[in-house]
Amino acid sequence: MFAKILEYPSDFMRLFYPRLCGGCDVPLAKGEQHLCLHCRLELPFTNFETMKDNPVERIFYGRVPLHFATSLLYFSKGEKVQNILHNIKYNERKELAIFMGKLIGKRLQNNPYLSDVNVIMPVPLHKNKQHLRGYNQSELITEGINEVLNLQQSINNLVRTAFTSTQTNKSRIERWENVEQVFNIKHPNALEDKHILLVDDVLTTGATLEACAETLLSNNRCKVSIVTLAYAAI
Numbered sequence: 110m111f112a113k114i115l116e117y118p119s120d121f122m123r124l125f126y127p128r129l130c131g132g133c134d135v136p137l138a139k140g141e142q143h144l145c146l147h148c149r150l151e152l153p154f155t156n157f158e159t160m161k162d163n164p165v166e167r168i169f170y171g172r173v174p175l176h177f178a179t180s181l182l183y184f185s186k187g188e189k190v191q192n193i194l195h196n197i198k199y200n201e202r203k204e205l206a207i208f209m210g211k212l213i214g215k216r217l218q219n220n221p222y223l224s225d226v227n228v229i230m231p232v233p234l235h236k237n238k239q240h241l242r243g244y245n246q247s248e249l250i251t252e253g254i255n256e257v258l259n260l261q262q263s264i265n266n267l268v269r270t271a272f273t274s275t276q277t278n279k280s281r282i283e284r285w286e287n288v289e290q291v292f293n294i295k296h297p298n299a300l301e302d303k304h305i306l307l308v309d310d311v312l313t314t315g316a317t318l319e320a321c322a323e324t325l326l327s328n329n330r331c332k333v334s335i336v337t338l339a340y341a342a343i
């Protein structure tokens with residue numbers, strides 16, 4: 110009997126650890142992966158990847174000269190995208206991060222604004238923070254994107270050099286000061302003349318991404334574009 114059960118390890122594991130939807134936390138049905146059918150059909154896609162001068166690009170106007178910027182999904186509090194982000198960031202749903210990255214990758218395939226991108230790079234965490242969490246969620250999203258786009262992946266070249274505390278209770282200006290100039294490039298030559306696609310989980314004020322992009326642009330003859338999994342209009 111026991112041997113029979115073990116022939117089906119995934120079913121067996123499910124008895125004790127039901128796989129939950131990353132969006133609504135209900136147990137997934139057979140055949141569903143990462144998200145239930147309902148959540149999958151109701152993902153709030155922005156479709157910004159099809160538009161120049163989209164709301165994500167506008168966030169960076171006058172701040173840093175990006176080539177293109179977009180986000181896959183709208184974020185709103187209490188909704189499934191917030192839960193997906195929470196599961197990715199705090200509940201070790203690494204496979205969910207990679208799956209969401211693949212969704213981004215499929216949407217960016219053959220995108221005219223990104224046709225010459227050759228390097229993909231996650232926004233780095235400070236190494237202490239990554240050590241605490243055990244992984245960088247943006248790196249996992251990057252991996253998922255790159256399973257589709259197959260670009261040169263740059264993981265350790267851009268480094269975060271200051272530890273930023275949690276940002277939720279700070280004003281926009283404080284948040285900006287908190288992350289200003291805390292990124293460095295270890296090997297600038299490797300990024301010369303590249304079009305870099307910078308990846309993060311969620312875009313709010315854009316301060317972190319701005320600081321990253323500025324660092325990249327100040328050191329190299331490169332172009333920078335940005336993609337995030339979610340966009341929180343503020």
Ligand SMILES: [Zn+2]
Nearest residue numbers: 130133145148
């Ligand atoms: Zn669901």
